[in-house]
Amino acid sequence: MENIAFLGTGGTRTPSQGTTCLRVSDHCVIDAGNLINTFGDEVFTIEHIFLTHSHLDHIIDIPFLADLFVTQKSISLKIYGLKATLDDLRRFIFNHRVWPNFEEITLIGHTDKTIELIELDLEVPYTIDDITLTPFKTNHTEGSCGYIIEQNSSALLFTADTYKCDRIWELLDERPNIHTLITEVSFPSSFAKLAYDSKHLTPSLLAEELQKCKRDDFTLCVMHLKALFMGTIIEELNALHLLRNGGKVLIDGDRINYTRP
Template sequence: MKVRILGCSGGIGGRHLGTTAILVDDDILVDAGTGVTNLPLAELARIDHVFLTHSHLDHTGSLPLLIDSVADLRTEPVIVHAIPETLDIIGRHIFNWEIWPDFSAIPSEERPAMQYSPLTVGESVRLGARKITALPARHTVPAVGYQLDSGAGSLVFTGDTTVNPAFWPLVNQIANLRYLLIETAFPNREQRLAEMSRHLCPRLLAAELQNLSARVEVFVSHLKPSQIELTMAEIESDAGAHKPQMLYNNQVFEF
């Protein structure tokens, strides 16, 4: 399994900053933030499955444009996997004919350009030898993270989340876990805002990582563009025992 980071920022502000989008091999997306725009049309057309962590714009904003751009290049619909609450939100607020056409019904209901596929926390979707499992997350809207399992190894992405006791026992049971991608959106001086918006700051990240029993590489995503250096310095100070590294666009994991 080859995982390429197309976007991992908490905002925009240059070619090196794109919001969350992760390409798995050449046919799966995890989230569809602005990082998707880094792909040329031919690569976009090869995406068969999109797994959404939640409905917020920085994770879904490129999905409508992606579907529209590739609809006439494909013979099968793009399958959008998410928990029912997320599918309901994007159906009511994005693909509603007011913000964007409802591609789950066009060009026809019999042959749509997009198809919804609901999943539940703990459920796995098998695509060939690959297994993608929804993990619990705690955010301001219903949300999940994902385990990407090639059989030989696993990568876990928390999605947007805050302090989450239900997450760690499941992660610690993954025998082949190699990588953990975990969010930290705010520096410590904005801990109250982090808690209100159900994100992490370095102090909260350090406490959360105390629950991690596996020896894995930890990477931090969702940093606010104007506060990257401060937040990473605080992460090194507060959570340095786990040696978290900053996640970068175009970073590749193979396992």
Template structure:
């Protein structure tokens, strides 16, 4: 694959839109907000899931995927995340109460467990297929991160959910090979208190954050708009001229080339 495919881009799940899920290579995705519906019968090609954090809209299909894998696969489903994110999966999802603990359950007929939870270290590159993923800390939850997604020296910066975050702009200035920034916009600017409390961005906040970056040669895409406020947020995006160098508001099915 010479592109990233956006399987889910919404800030809220609706009948026509999934939540955050990016296919970055043949066997690897970032987040699991819309795996089952989009992959269909090909879902068994997914072997690696890199998580940005443990909020439900980013992990929702993992339990169902594990339920499918346990009888059909011969190797574990590998799930990567910062330690706090993986701890949340163990404590709140795979705990034999909300869902079976597939970290302890073998694949049928095989010695491997159904899932393997693999802790990530910040700013360390991880290679899967022909893609290099480097997690960096974001300002959303204790275990939240974004990723530099790199192939053959060409890089895309994906923030996932975040509030104000200095590291985003530092990375853009430090790494000229990053040609694209994909960030979130969730609420209208009038909801600045809600944005602060839930650690999300508004158009006004993003406009202010962009002033921190010395570069202006990267393409800027946004996603994660909350469905109830899409019209208002789009109006603000246009008024503030936030999208640059061919960027757009991403929808399910969109692709960005490396």
């Protein structure tokens, strides 16, 4: 693939918008907030899911995907995440109460289990198809991370859900090949207390965080806007001139090239 396809970009699910899901290669996605509706008959091409954390809007299609795969696939669906995220999947989803434990259920007619949960190490690169994903710790949940997404010599930095996080800006300064930052802005600036409690950003918080970065040559895109406040958030982003260097508010169906714009 020559670009990243944004299959879900919303901060909540609506009739016209899915939640976080990025297709980064032919067989690999980041998060599973809008897989089944967008992939259609191609859903069985998915082989790898890299999770940013275990909140419902980022994992919601995984149980249904496992249910589809158990009778149709010959190899396990590989799901990657930090330890706390995988522990949450085992404890709260695949526990034979909320959903069958597909980590123990064998694919029909084959020997592999339906899903395989693979623990990630922070700041270690993982290569799938022709792209490399490097997880880094974010400030959202105990098991939350973002990813540097690289193809050849070009890279993008995807934070997923986060609050203030110094590592984002350190990575941008350390890696000049990162040409685009994709981050979140979930609430208007007037909801600063809610943003702090839920560990999300507002336009004002993002403006403050940008001051930590020495670079100003990267494109900045945002997603995960809460639907009820989308108009207000966009007005604030524009007033603060945050969507720099051709940046935009991402919507479902958008694509960003791996090569520098």
